[in-house]
Amino acid sequence: MVKTAVILAAGMGERIRERTGDHPKGFLLLDGKPLIEHSILKLLDAGIESIIIGTGYEKEAYEELAVKYPEIECVYNADYETTGSMYTLYKLKDVIKEDFLLLESDLIYEKEALNIVISHPCENVILASKFTNSGDEVYIEADDNQYLINMSKDKQVLNHVSSELVGITKLANATFHKLCSYLEKTVKDFHKMHYEEALVSIAKEIAIFVQQESNIVWCEVDMEEHWQRAINFIYPLIKEKENVVQKVNRKILLNPGPATTTDTVKYAQIVEDICPREEAFSDVMEFVADALTAFVANLEDYTTVLFSGSGTAAVESILSSVIRDDALLIINNGAYGERMCKIASAYGLKFYNFISPADQAINLRLLETFIQNSKLKISHIAVVHCETSTGLLNDIESLGQLCEKHHLSLIVDAMSAFAAIPIDMKEMNISYLAASSNKNLQGMAGVSFVVANKEQVESLKNARRRNVYLNLYNQYAHFKATKQMQFTPPVQTLYALKQAIIETKWETIEGRYERYSKSWETLIEGITRLGMKHLVDRKNHSKIITSIIEPSHPNYNFYEMHDFFYERGITIYPGKVDKQKTFRVANIGNISSIDMEKFIDLLEEFLNELKEPNESEKI
Numbered sequence: 307m308v309k310t311a312v313i314l315a316a317g318m319g320e321r322i323r324e325r326t327g328d329h330p331k332g333f334l335l336l337d338g339k340p341l342i343e344h345s346i347l348k349l350l351d352a353g354i355e356s357i358i359i360g361t362g363y364e365k366e367a368y369e370e371l372a373v374k375y376p377e378i379e380c381v382y383n384a385d386y387e388t389t390g391s392m393y394t395l396y397k398l399k400d401v402i403k404e405d406f407l408l409l410e411s412d413l414i415y416e417k418e419a420l421n422i423v424i425s426h427p428c429e430n431v432i433l434a435s436k437f438t439n440s441g442d443e444v445y446i447e448a449d450d451n452q453y454l455i456n457m458s459k460d461k462q463v464l465n466h467v468s469s470e471l472v473g474i475t476k477l478a479n480a481t482f483h484k485l486c487s488y489l490e491k492t493v494k495d496f497h498k499m500h501y502e503e504a505l506v507s508i509a510k511e512i513a514i515f516v517q518q519e520s521n522i523v524w525c526e527v528d529m530e531e532h533w534q535r536a537i538n539f540i541y542p543l544i545k546e547k548e549n550v551v552q553k554v555n556r557k558i559l560l561n562p563g564p565a566t567t568t569d570t571v572k573y574a575q576i577v578e579d580i581c582p583r584e585e586a587f588s589d590v591m592e593f594v595a596d597a598l599t600a601f602v603a604n605l606e607d608y609t610t611v612l613f614s615g616s617g618t619a620a621v622e623s624i625l626s627s628v629i630r631d632d633a634l635l636i637i638n639n640g641a642y643g644e645r646m647c648k649i650a651s652a653y654g655l656k657f658y659n660f661i662s663p664a665d666q667a668i669n670l671r672l673l674e675t676f677i678q679n680s681k682l683k684i685s686h687i688a689v690v691h692c693e694t695s696t697g698l699l700n701d702i703e704s705l706g707q708l709c710e711k712h713h714l715s716l717i718v719d720a721m722s723a724f725a726a727i728p729i730d731m732k733e734m735n736i737s738y739l740a741a742s743s744n745k746n747l748q749g750m751a752g753v754s755f756v757v758a759n760k761e762q763v764e765s766l767k768n769a770r771r772r773n774v775y776l777n778l779y780n781q782y783a784h785f786k787a788t789k790q791m792q793f794t795p796p797v798q799t800l801y802a803l804k805q806a807i808i809e810t811k812w813e814t815i816e817g818r819y820e821r822y823s824k825s826w827e828t829l830i831e832g833i834t835r836l837g838m839k840h841l842v843d844r845k846n847h848s849k850i851i852t853s854i855i856e857p858s859h860p861n862y863n864f865y866e867m868h869d870f871f872y873e874r875g876i877t878i879y880p881g882k883v884d885k886q887k888t889f890r891v892a893n894i895g896n897i898s899s900i901d902m903e904k905f906i907d908l909l910e911e912f913l914n915e916l917k918e919p920n921e922s923e924k925i
């Protein structure tokens with residue numbers, strides 16, 4: 307185990323001088339404590355016993371810290387104004403005597419980052435993350451076995467970019483000596499060298515492992531924008547993660563929501579009691595509403611209306627509030643399209659049930675002809691984005707264009723697509739979109755919401771009301787005026803949703819869909835290998851949920867299979883297609899392709915037992 311840490315802290319931090327004044331960057335305050343001190347406390351907590359700080363600019367600040375922490379030793383690089391980080395590191399060659407962790411002084415990171423590097427089996431490890439788009443990234447190029455090839459701030463220099471440098475690295479003492487002799491051998495500009503360059507140059511001789519962690523939360527602070535992001539987003543996220551007192555037993559939910567959540571989302575519900583009429587709670591709801599809008603639209607033209615309820619509440623709110631005297635056309639290619647017909651019929655709306663095959667793309671030409679020849683004037687089209695009953699992904703972009711051409715408004719039930727499949731409401735010409743807290747957002751069940759075009763909701767002001775609780779305009783206008791829902795909000799679910807949103811922002815919607823897609827590929831590869839088929843072909847598939855044709859074996863029974871998985875911590879879901887016998891597997895929530903591999907292994911075991919039901923008895 308490494309016991310020594312080295313922090314490179316000689317830099318002048320010129321790009322953020324306005325905020326730091328004449329203090330080094332490491333002394334920016336988070337909760338009243340310098341960020342370098344946060345780092346020191348985490349290092350000590352992780353078992354580090356000696357911390358060597360390479361100082362330069364305003365070294366006195368660090369020397370003062372060394373008085374408070376006897377574990378710290380400062381070594382001064384007097385040439386800090388003209389030298390690079392490798393030179394500062396070189397200056398430490400007489401005090402570094404063993405393997406060590408190398409850190410930058412302006413890092414804000416979660417404790418787990420240290421644990422990963424410290425407990426890593428390789429002796430030389432670079433911690434890498436997904437791309438942060440911070441504007442000052444060091445990109446990493448690694449080989450197929452995850453060993454370092456190259457690093458650069460300039461993407462063009464690299465053959466391919468695999469990840470981003472965090473600035474937490476474990477080095478063997480021998481590696482450090484190689485770095486030092488590389489610097490000594492370099493003739494030109496050797497004093498300007500950065501440690502990244504030195505690492506790359508010795509990587510040909512010494513294997514340096516790149517440990518890529520997509521979930522580790524961190525940032526570095528070089529500019530004012532970084533600092534704003536750090537205090538408003540990164541640091542709260544880290545605090546939340548570090549506040550989880552006890553891990554909750556993890557279940558793998560492969561049902562289409564509520565999905566597997568992170569422990570941080572679960573714990574975010576545990577807060578002091580609050581009356582939801584308080585301003586502090588309005589702030590939570592406003593944060594949630596704005597963030598949900600921003601995931602799919604711009605805040606000037608669109609708004610989010612929150613309801614207490616499961617997802618269907620949002621769909622019902624739209625249909626029962628926005629359709630006036632003209633007709634609604636519902637595209638029905640699965641159970642959720644069918645549900646919209648049921649709602650329309652219950653409210654006595656004029657509507658067309660446009661039935662389309664459950665496993666094929668909508669025939670847009672047929673649809674257009676239908677619209678042109680309809681007796682009633684159609685004002686709205688409603689469609690399900692990802693039909694959760696089959697996994698079929700409907701082409702909402704083309705439907706948006708069709709609506710534009712015929713001056714119709716498009717309503718999308720995006721329940722099982724929102725926060726995974728990227729959507730741009732303006733670009734796609736969507737007027738109303740319904741979704742909920744407990745699917746790809748990875749929050750708790752209980753919040754249902756409508757993202758709506760403001761102009762269109764405003765136009766409902768004088769519309770005849772068919773509903774009370776679910777009236778879209780009333781809920782919108784009340785929230786706009788008071789920052790309150792009309793009726794009691796699901797308080798704890800909203801706290802969890804706020805946390806889930808922050809985590810979605812950290813992962814990004816594109817990143818989340820990439821993770822989901824990888825799990826889906828693992829699923830499809832696995833079931834194909836086991837000789838099973840799925841209903842919807844790849845071309846029209848959402849990669850969110852998959853309808854799998856049930857095995858034809860006479861001993862097969864879905865409920866037995868369900869129980870087999872349930873006993874092993876995995877939940878699967880029955881099918882929802884009339885014609886074919888299917889069961890469903892969703893790959894949403896806080897799960898990865900590793901969980902999907904586990905599912906496939908167990909499925910193989912289950913199918914083998916089906917074939918030889920008496921085998922175990924014989925033994």
Ligand SMILES: *Cc1c(COP(=O)(O)O)cnc(C)c1O
Pocket residue numbers: 562563616617618619621642690692693694719720721722742
């Ligand atoms: C989950 C889902 C809903 C909402 O279902 P609830 O049980 O009310 O949460 C609606 N539409 C689609 C497409 C869904 O996947």
